[in-house]
Amino acid sequence: MAQTQKTELSIPTATISRLVTYLRILTNLEKSGVNRTSSDQLAEEAQVSAFQVRKDLAYFGRFGTRGMGYTVLTLRRELQRILGLNRHWNVVIIGMGRLGQALADYPGYKENNLYDFNLKGLFDIDPAKIGMTMHGITVSHVNDLEQLVREQNIDMGFLTVPVEKAQDAADALIKAGIKGILNFAPTVLEVGEDVAVEQVDFMAGMKRLAFYILNPHLKALKEDEE
Amino acid sequence: MAQTQKTELSIPTATISRLVTYLRILTNLEKSGVNRTSSDQLAEEAQVSAFQVRKDLAYFGRFGTRGMGYTVLTLRRELQRILGLNRHWNVVIIGMGRLGQALADYPGYKENNLYDFNLKGLFDIDPAKIGMTMHGITVSHVNDLEQLVREQNIDMGFLTVPVEKAQDAADALIKAGIKGILNFAPTVLEVGEDVAVEQVDFMAGMKRLAFYILNPHLKALKEDEE
Incomplete structure (x- = not known):
């Protein structure tokens, strides 16, 4: 129980869910031998906006270099540490x-x-x-x-x-x-x-699904909520 | 597939999740013979703020009467219709x-x-x-x-x-x-x-859980994100 984060008190739970998704994407990129990535690539794979990716990461500090993107290995390790998945x-x-x-x-x-x-x-x-x-x-x-x-x-x-x-x-x-x-x-x-x-x-997933089957025009906006 | 909603295009997916929760709470209140409820009561049972309850419902119209709360039966039926769960x-x-x-x-x-x-x-x-x-x-x-x-x-x-x-x-x-x-x-x-x-x-739930076990001070704010 060592690695308590020093973070702000207002991190949305949806951000934590997306960090889990970004970690999965980074792990797959690393397995495929990809060394560098960008908020655009992470956004596309996670089906959110690049702004959302940058906003989610910004809760936890500065990662990557402006205009240069992120090192896959470094960002993967950082997200793992943040989420407590290095143990x-x-x-x-x-x-x-x-x-x-x-x-x-x-x-x-x-x-x-x-x-x-x-x-x-x-x-x-x-x-x-x-x-x-x-x-x-x-x-x-x-x-x-x-x-x-x-x-x-x-x-x-x-x-x-x-x-x-x-x-x-x-x-x-x-x-x-x-x-x-x-x-x-x-x-x-x-x-x-x-x-x-x-x-x-x-x-609950079935019920949300019922709503989105009846309201397909709302589907595209699902992930981009903040 | 009749009941497509006429709703705004920017409803957060978290709102849909919470409507599912409110519907469950209302169904239980109705079973218990309760006729009227309030955003305060729904908020307490759903572990969100009363402001959040009112905001979530406001996406879909006006329900209840100012200062009088909601009729359990009416709001239950409305949420069921909105979610497509009347079929x-x-x-x-x-x-x-x-x-x-x-x-x-x-x-x-x-x-x-x-x-x-x-x-x-x-x-x-x-x-x-x-x-x-x-x-x-x-x-x-x-x-x-x-x-x-x-x-x-x-x-x-x-x-x-x-x-x-x-x-x-x-x-x-x-x-x-x-x-x-x-x-x-x-x-x-x-x-x-x-x-x-x-x-x-x-x-993903396990991974979020790992984060919240390590960061218990963030837990109380989980649901109140918007």
């Missing part, structure tokens, strides 16, 4: 239904050996699931969460339980000392100020 | 790996009988998966997509194939006449201007 993150999944199992199966936790998310524990409260083994990890009872978090320095929990159990599961994660929750249940969790929650709500 | 949406899933199967299993397509997403087809290219039956739907080859889309008026496709097959699968969906894609593959799809794409990228 390992230890993860548990709580809720081993079909979605939890699909996530345990997900091959992409490690990306290009640059950073990784290590799956360290699987939890449920259903006796039928406790004791199952997936990828060498045995599903444990939620009561054992606190011990694992303490012993293995768990950073984040994926919450894949039904909506009506989501707050209880979140409370269990927080009580065990976890500071970040990736919430797949379509409900707003009540958490303290020291706990971060990111929502993965695919029903 | 049925026919859905196919392309990619019947573990995630596609988890999505086919998802119980929440129908919410409170107010609107629904009907799963109409499952597709893959793997001979081992074609012919499997889930929820009374047989997995078909992607080659049969076009016929189903024509016969059953399919509106949107969920794309749950591996990254390296995502563009091909998207092309197949678009060729079949689908105008909206919910993309679970962590890659930017190239689509024409008449096709809407919404990304469900849980790795």
Whole structure:
């Protein structure tokens, strides 16, 4: 938890989302052997404006040289540092239904050996699931969460339980000392100020999609909002 | 496809996301027998500012009465109409790996009988998966997509194939006449201007979460960005 950023207090969450996109683009450019890039190229690949790219980066300092663009390797490393992706993150999944199992199966936790998310524990409260083994990890009872978090320095929990159990599961994660929750249940969790929650709500995505199918003229402006 | 909105051309995508949240809150208030609400109450439940709520709604017209708040039923119906959720949406899933199967299993397509997403087809290219039956739907080859889309008026496709097959699968969906894609593959799809794409990228959520765990002082401002 060393690299807390010295940043202004008014960074839009959309900027953080776009930094994640820029990092993915830079990583691909680097893999393709490209050494230099520009806000125009990043903008085109990310489907935003070049102004937006420069504005997003400006929150975190000065990168690149005016008229010369950016060094791919340097900017990739900077974004990785800013996002906290220059380290390992230890993860548990709580809720081993079909979605939890699909996530345990997900091959992409490690990306290009640059950073990784290590799956360290699987939890449920259903006796039928406790004791199952997936990828060498045995599903444990939620009561054992606190011990694992303490012993293995768990950073984040994926919450894949039904909506009506989501707050209880979140409370269990927080009580065990976890500071970040990736919430797949379509409900707003009540958490303290020291706990971060990111929502993965695919029903919300379906609903936005319904809007944009009906309003295709609004689509082109989607990303360019600030 | 009747209800195209007459709206301004500069509505932020974050506003659309929040309308989805407000609709969920209003639906819950209605279920609880609450008749009236306010921008303050919606703001508190959605964890944004009351100013943000009023600004988001103002893109679409005037709702409620100054100093009197909103009628829950009326505002719920208005948001549903704006979002295009006063109709049925026919859905196919392309990619019947573990995630596609988890999505086919998802119980929440129908919410409170107010609107629904009907799963109409499952597709893959793997001979081992074609012919499997889930929820009374047989997995078909992607080659049969076009016929189903024509016969059953399919509106949107969920794309749950591996990254390296995502563009091909998207092309197949678009060729079949689908105008909206919910993309679970962590890659930017190239689509024409008449096709809407919404990304469900849980790795991006993990990365944002890493940032907010390291920068907890930025968390409180997350939603209040405009």
